[in-house]
Structures are given as C-alpha cells and as structure tokens.
Amino acid sequence: MSVSTSTPDKGVAAVTVDFPPVNALPVQGWFDLAAAVRAAGRDPETRCVVLAADGRGFNAGVDIKEMQRDSGHSALIGANRGCYEAFSAVYECEVPVVAAVNGFCLGGGIGLVGNADAIVASEDATFGLPELDRGALGAATHLARLVPQHLMRALYYTSRTATAAELHAHGSVWRVVPPAELREAALELAREIAQKDGTLLRFAKAAINGIDPVDVHRSYRFEQGFTFEANLSGLADRVREGFGQESGKEEKAAKAAKEEKGRA
Template structure:
C-alpha cells in the first residue's frame, strides 16, 4: 500500500508505525484507519518482525481520536475488513505479537482507546489520557469503556469515564495504565529500547505468552478449568519447538540464543 496517513519504518525486527496527520493532531480518518489496520496485518504476518510500536507525528498529540470533521461531513468510509479491525484499525484487531504505544502527547477519546488496545505503553511526561466523549453527548464506543476498567481500578476508571476529565501520564503510571513515563524527547527511543528487550526472547514463546494472558483473562482456573486448557494448548506447542531446544542449549554453552521462530 502507498501509505499517506501513516509512516511505516522497520528497525531490525521492530515495526514503527507513526500516525502522520500532525496538522489534525493525528485524528483518525478513514485513510488512517485503513492504513493502520493494513500495516498491523502486514506486521502480524511478517515472520521477520517481532514487535510493533505505534506513535504519533509532531510534538503535541499521539492521537486526538476520531476526525470530527470527517464525521460531520458524512462519517467514515469503511470496508468490511476495517469494521472487523475496529476503530483505527486496531481496537478489535487480533494481533498475536506485542504492540507498544509510544504516547508522545495527548491521547484523548479514540487516542486513549488506541493506547488501551496496545500491550504496553511508554508515555511522554507531557502525555495525557482521557475519554471526554460524555462532554459531547457521546460515549467511548471503541473499547474504552470495556478496557479501562480492566486495566485500572474500577472507581478510578469510572471517574475518568463519567467526568470526561483527562489524567496525566504520571497519574496513569500510578494506576498501572502506563509502564514508563520519560522525558518528552525520549519517548520513541524508550519504546524502542523496551521492544529490544522483548526481541531478545524467543518469538514463539512471546506470542504464546500473550495469547495465554488475553485468552485466559475472562476464563475460570478452577471449575471448569478453561484457563488451564488454554495454558496447556500453547505450552505444548512452545515446548515442542526448535526454540525450546535452542534456549537451554545456548544457556549451557554460555552464548546468546539464535532464535528461529520455529
């Protein structure tokens, strides 16, 4: 695809996807939605890429959420695949590999929903998060109302949701929503460093771990033991892999493992 609303850069095994509409505070229009979903699909299918980073162009915004000008002019133009991916090409898009949000400014409404859909969040000290939809007679329909109460304490989430008021990056970190808060000019580098820590590990094991966590979150571990069935399914696959043999062998030989992803 000839990307126009995003920039895709490959740094070793890392895919950096940048929302490239700084003049619109990286608001999500139909083009950005399609391109982001496509880029994430290509990332997910590329065996040479192991971690993705989402960030925004410019110095102010990660994403201001939905492009209200496009909505006012008639709404989004979406394909069936875009609808399956959900808002911004990510909120309902099943991605089996780790995705990091490098939040380089305010992330409001749909911007917060994009960050919530990522596995890890590195935030600029200037970043803020919020779901202000209720202030406009709307609701956060892109997963914000589902994910936020699962990622921070319920009462804290309800304050954010019902008041529509934003919280700072430091407060978001306090409640466990953000992994790291870094100086503004270091947010992307910090996200890349975190990605590099992940890609030191076996890709099959990382993918399987992610699947077990998310598939197991809403399942029982006792009776019926649904969570254990999921755990055992992926554990057997990983332990039968070549990487599972390479890891102990490299440890015994006192060298770095050479992961094949198989």
C-alpha cells in the first residue's frame, strides 16, 4: 500500500495511489496523498501533476473497515481531516493537476477529481457518490463541479453513477480513451501543459482559483458537519447495517441465478 511519485516526463510529476484491493484509503493514506501532491506542486521543476491509481479503480473513498474497527470516533475524525487535506492539496497544488481515472471513482474519489484541473478517463470509468447508502454525506461540493446542479442532486439522492462518456458530454472530462491508453492520454495533456512557462502556470492556477464562484474549502467542510452528526446520532451505523444486509441478499440472489443458469 503506497502513494508514490515519479517523473515520467520533463516538467511532469505523476502521483500514483496503490491501496489494494479497491483503493479505499485509510486515514494515513489520505494524508500521504496530500503530502505527495503538495510536494510535487512545490517542486520548481514541476509544471503539471498527473494523479493516477493502480489496480481495479481510481478510488473507492475511505476505508470503511478501518472506521468499523474503531470503537470511538478517532477514525471518523481522521478520515474527515484526511479527505479535507487531500482534496485541498489537489485544489491548491501550485500547478495544474490532471486526474487519470480508471474504473470506479466513488466517494472520496469524486473529491479528488472534482478539485482537479482536468480529467482524462478510461471508457470503463464510472463516477458517483454512494454516500447515502453508507450512512455518510459529503463531496456534493465536488460532484457539482462535474455535472449540472439538478443532475448532481439526482445522482446524490439515488447513489447512482455516471459514466465517463456522460461526463464528457457535460464537458467535465477532457478525453475518454480505452483503458490501455489512459496513462499515455493523461501524460499527453500534461506534456502540453508543461510546455508553458512554469511561473506563468503558477500565476494562472492562482488566478483561476481566485475567481471560483464557490469556496470549495468552506463548502465541503459544511457538508462534513452533517456526516459527523449522522455518526454521533447512530444513524450512520443503522444505515450501513441495513445496506450490508441488502448487499448480502443481492449477492446471494446473483449467485443463485448464476448457479441456476449453469444447471439449465
């Protein structure tokens, strides 16, 4: 399990997340990711950062199992602060950040790509916030940067996902490519950006952030307060327990259907 940084091209830093099996990050993982992105952006040789992930998907959010093992609220507080730090690091990175999204991008993954400057996605990429099914709230701030307001609300309330092609149609995904071409496509965009003057790029990033209509830091922090309230009240645990039971039933039904098909 790691967050690593490499330099695939001149002026380009690649920050890669690898937390098997599904890139659901533990508390320390979020802080490590934040530190790596900030360090890459501070490097005077860096003109663009590519944020990518190894494995089956880009990001599955926080490590729910880590929170379930915690009898108190320290893991929840840590996850809240860690996500805030990681999302902020992407947004505040001194140079543009290109997110290379493969497979699923859920929960905290939306916070990362929603704060990125550009997104390149593989054809199998899906984006969504299953927070209500997990007894949590948050990252509507970032989903609202990817899709129009009413679609954001419908996706949020239903926990449904949107495909890379759908986000491309809304203009929030730069390119959609076959999975095997994802890294190269993201690097291609990063190389083009990195050809610009490094100091001017930093001015441009600061200027664009300065004219944002929504304060993403305050907005997301406001959302987090409701997540904590849901956990303190016991509501989150009840929702997660119910979701786990329903998921178990669905898995059993799918397995039974597969076995029945095999006997046919």
